[in-house]
Amino acid sequence: MTTEPHPTVAHLTPADYEAIARELDAIRDEITADLGERDAAYIHKVIRWQRALEVTGRALLMASSLPPAWIAGTATLSVAKILENMEIGHNVMHGQWDWMRDPKIHSTTWEWDNVSPAEQWKHSHNFVHHTFTNVIGKDNDVGYGILRVTPEQPWHPVYLAQPLYNALLAMFFEYGVAVHDLELDKVRTGKADPEVTKEKLRAIGKKIRRQWGKDYLAFPLLSGPQFLTTLGADFTANIIRNVWAHSVIFCGHFPGDVEVFEVGEEQLDGETRGEWYVRQLLGSANISGGSLFHLMTGNLSHQIEHHLFPDLPSNRYAEIAPRIRELCEKYRLPYHTGPFGRQIGSTWKKIARYAFPGPKRVPVPPRAPLAGRRPVAA
Template sequence: MAAELDNVYSRTIGTLDENDVRYLRSIVRAQRALEAAGRCTIQFGRSRPARVAGVLALAAAKILDNLEIGHNVLHGQYDWAKDPHLHSDSYEWDTILPARLWRYQHNFVHHVYANIYGLDENLRAGPIRLSVQQPWQPHHIAGPLLLLATAPIAELAIALHAADEIGRGSTSSDLKSTPKRLRQDILLKAARQAAKDLVLFPLLSGRRAGDTLIANSSALVLRNLWIFAISLCNHYPEDVTVFNQDVLENETRGQRYVRQIRGAANIEGSRMLHILAGHFTHHIEHHLFPDVPSSRYREISYQVRNICERYGIPYTTASFPAQIASAFRNLCALALPPNGRKSFARRSRRHESGDWR
């Protein structure tokens, strides 16, 4: 199985060409056009429908910047193109968390230790219980409500989570920096983002500063809600597996592939959904091949799914509404005491430490 997946990867990498770069540049142009149109409509639109359209355009621009452009560029998917504007080392995105810190915490910590309890920071969320391995506490009952409350400010929540991870001492030495300096970087980036969206553009609106502040804030909230929803669908449905740390003992390449497949979930939908989700709709393919351009995931997904079926590896995929519902059932079940969980969810998220070896 590992050899077959390696072959899928090498064939795909071998066919990358200017068309792949041209695709991303078209997305960048669309993102810039949406941002310009959104900001102009918010600034100068007189009618309520026009301002609503401006909010939607600005939110779409921020979503494209964060997901289809920023996330994928920061994975090094276009480093081979030698374009400094699309290179992971020089790219900076329109969000609070500095790109260099995200590259470490996401590209390394999350992807290398995907869905391993105690190592993958996506399974640590303060008072929210995200796996059966985490001992249940009474305050976990409020976890789903707390999670919903943080959805509108997901950008800030991610930055605070990163700062907390820095406090654990898990990033400073790897980034050749100090915890104090990394926290300063986060605060500085947050100040720049707030100055742009919440101060500069409202002030440029003169008497309509309040309306522009509300519109810009609305666009940020819509962006955060969308990223929150996509993340839920990718990481927390019922059929996604959480592993114990013993899977790392003598883990072979094939076993690592299985862990990446079982620790992710796909979303079925239209081409527009794929683009607006940054192709996180093919989360399994992304975890298998994170440096392959995201626009290639759809074509290789058929090959990956066929390989999974032939080797008896479950391939988790469903529609957007179905994955949202599954994730909420799972998180609500995890929030309940162990003896009250079975009645709420079809199945609890389980761990597999050796049955596929």
């Protein structure tokens, strides 16, 4: 059965969209004007802790043949890799810390501990995803090109196995991210420029060789007779980091109450700032938790705030979240949030459900500005 689970946006007038844009722009301007020493101290502290954890994990793995050292070293290295990818790498490459004018923590210079080349990620994520969030046919993050996560996507028998290959995607998520900017659907249909694809593949191959050389050759060799156990520990730490990143990101985009959009080119071209803001609100979900949990998610547990303000420092999202929620209540808009268990359960339930045909969609009358919006199937 298909139902409308949230309040509709039909009640919003053009004046409402303009007011929403003004209020959200005011929040952005206020935070931007207040950035300063405490924010710089925050990111420097996180980087120091991340590097200390990585050094500690690597040191423990020098004795990786001993089970306690292997467990402790693997766990510590896993936390270090999560921090580097989520709270540091992802956010630095978004330009959240460019205002500091520090060349060591700048979106143009940072290369993260991941097989995905930074430049390709910044195009597929910063530009494509954050511009066309949840727009079918424009945002490649809707199902990551291999998953059916909404009834708007045509069903094909290949989706029957998607719970299995979603599990594989979680384990090797960095490789899925690495090929994301290739736009494999265009490669398959011959719409991609072969030379551009080859150049991107060369860059991916170079980055993979660099990462493998570090994690699967250099550090295992440094551990001497513990080569194989250190190799296993590095592999395990990467899997843990990948599964965690996949879980957090999917919880921010695919829980059952998050919407997708069927929007034409003309509507996108004419989309106002207020309409873009509302699309971010409807197409995002938060995960509730404490400060340590938020840190370990890279503050992507505040996915709504991140989609609204992707280049504001992540340490400010918790501060502005109550104000965003109040704005949603004021304009009768949904503010999707819930504990991690509920969000991840809802996401996997959706992936399992849409592995099969259906459900049928109930047409809704067109309405501006989100004329292509469809209700989410229960």
